[in-house]
Amino acid sequence: MDTFNIAPNSMVLTKHASVYVILKITERCNLACPYCYVFFSDDKTFEIHPATILDDTVDGLIVFLHEAIRNSGIRHVHIGLHGGEPLLLKKPAFRKMCTRLRTALDPVCALQLSIQTNGVLIDPEWVDVFAAHGVNVGISFDGTEEIHNRTRVTKKGRGTYAESRRGWNMIVEAHQAGRIGRPGILCVVAPEQSGRAIYEHFVNELRARHMNFLWPNIHHGAPEATEAFIDGCGDFMVDVCRAWFAAGKKGVEVRFLKEIIGPLLDDEVCRELPSNRNNPFELITVSSNGEISPDDVIRTLAPRFRETGYRVGGSTLNELARSNTWMEVSRAQQILPEPCQSCLWRNICRSGSPQHRYSTERGFDNPSVYCKSLKRVFSYVADNLIRGGVPIEAIERRLAATFA
Structure with a gap:
């Protein structure tokens, strides 16, 4: 594109x-x-x-x-x-x-x-509407039924997993029938949960083949931005990576992994990365x-x-x-913050998402609040690629090329 x-x-x-x-x-x-x-x-x-x-x-x-x-x-x-x-x-x-x-x-x-x-309101008529107008569908889940029902709740506090799963199943069936595009799941990272268990639930129970996991929207100075919270989010994301590599991928696309692996394996993706990151719109x-x-x-x-x-x-x-x-x-x-300019992962990370870099005092002139955990994820992915047979010299060359 x-x-x-x-x-x-x-x-x-x-x-x-x-x-x-x-x-x-x-x-x-x-x-x-x-x-x-x-x-x-x-x-x-x-x-x-x-x-x-x-x-x-x-x-x-x-x-x-x-x-x-x-x-x-x-x-x-x-x-x-x-x-x-x-x-x-x-x-x-x-x-x-x-x-x-x-x-x-x-x-x-x-x-x-x-x-x-959130999928709660999906019914057969909604599926017909999506199919008629070529609307691709993503549904938000927080994990297994127990986990989902703790956080994705009605205004009276009732969990909504059953309704969301019913809607998801309708969308999956419509995709399998060739009526709509491939659906996806969006999940917010929960630092106290097992990323592997949630990934496996999505793949094995919900039959998901496209998903992404989002770092919680916190920034510097936010009360949640504790070392334990940041480390817990990193544990979750590494756990997802571990599950994906262990399963041999099996045709499952995890967006954040794709965005890391692409420039580590493909010279063309690596060359395009800086310009792709500079789109203000x-x-x-x-x-x-x-x-x-x-x-x-x-x-x-x-x-x-x-x-x-x-x-x-x-x-x-x-x-x-x-x-x-x-x-x-x-x-x-x-323009990356000074601490990021010599980082090995500089142009893959780009200091993380802007909202995670923000502080009242310095605006966006900060590394990501998740910096430590992001480096853990990048290192884990690169190490697994190397163990899988990708020459370390090729990865080092591509990482160095992104500095140009």
């Missing part, structure tokens, strides 16, 4: 680019997961935003993307339908939105639609009322990341690129 090439001073986009939009089609949820960064952070804008997306926001997004396609060379557009819980949007409104997006954008770009849901969030902000998790860090003053239909991609907000986020991707 094409990426942005950015002139560091002008921040003007060149041609042949891609963009990923997180579209908040609802800003309410039927669950109350205690770690949720949307509803349990300092960002309370959901309280004043419309509960479901406005028609004007969909129309404005189309105008915004058409301008980007015409003037900024956008060729690939991925719209991720998010919430809250996106399936709280009524089915007729969902169908209307997807039809509008497909009709307006399919002729002018490669459009991908996806949805991330890898994720754009569009709220239900049309407001534009950076990545959904970054907007929770400080008011300046959510009160940008930009809206779809009235702002352009190049205007965002020149704004102080996107300049700050872009610098975080391009």
Whole structure:
């Protein structure tokens, strides 16, 4: 996929680019997961935003993307339908939105639609809707039934594993019938749990073949950012790696592993890595009322990341690129903190995700709060590749090449 090439001073986009939009089609949820960064952070804008997306926001997004396609060379557009819980949007409104997006954008770009849901509300009619509009589906699980039911709970505290699994099974069956694309599971790391047990549950019990595990959204100064918590998250991720290698992969794709292994095995991926990491529009969030902000998790860090003053239909991609907000986020991707500049894993890690680098005092000018655990994961993966027959000289050469 094409990426942005950015002139560091002008921040003007060149041609042949891609963009990923997180579209908040609802800003309410039927669950109350205690770690949720949307509803349990300092960002309370959901309280004043419309509960479901406005028609004007969909129309404005189309105008915004058409301008980007015409003037900024956008060729690939991925719209991720998010919430809250996106399936709280009524089915007729969902169908209307997807039809509008497909009709307006399919002729002018490669459009991908996806949805991330807790799966509780999926029924046969929803499956038909996803199939009709080419919507890829991801479902959030926290692990086995016991683990999932501790955290993915209703507002009355009831666990939702049975409902989520029922929805997941419908999606898997639809994929096996060739009706929709391959579904995926998204899981937030729980430092006190066994990563191996959860991975094996997803593979063996849920028949998942595509998944990812997310480091919890904490930053420097957060009360959770203790040494024990960081080490526990590292234990979990290494445990997932251990399970994946032990199983001989078996056709299972784990996204964070793919992103580590790719540049260690493939010279072309290694060469492309720096430019792929410098895309300031890898994720754009569009709220239900049309407001534009950076990545959904970054907007929770400080008011300046959510009160940008930009809206779809009235702002352009190049205007965002020149704004102080996107300049700050872009610098975080391009300019590494001093402690990271001589690190062996520098361009694979890029100091970690921006939200994990943030502190009130220094902004993004910090290594990831997970730095110690990230290095453990990278080392474990590289050691296993070497034990599996990949020449250590080849890995060392590729790591050194990313410094260029």
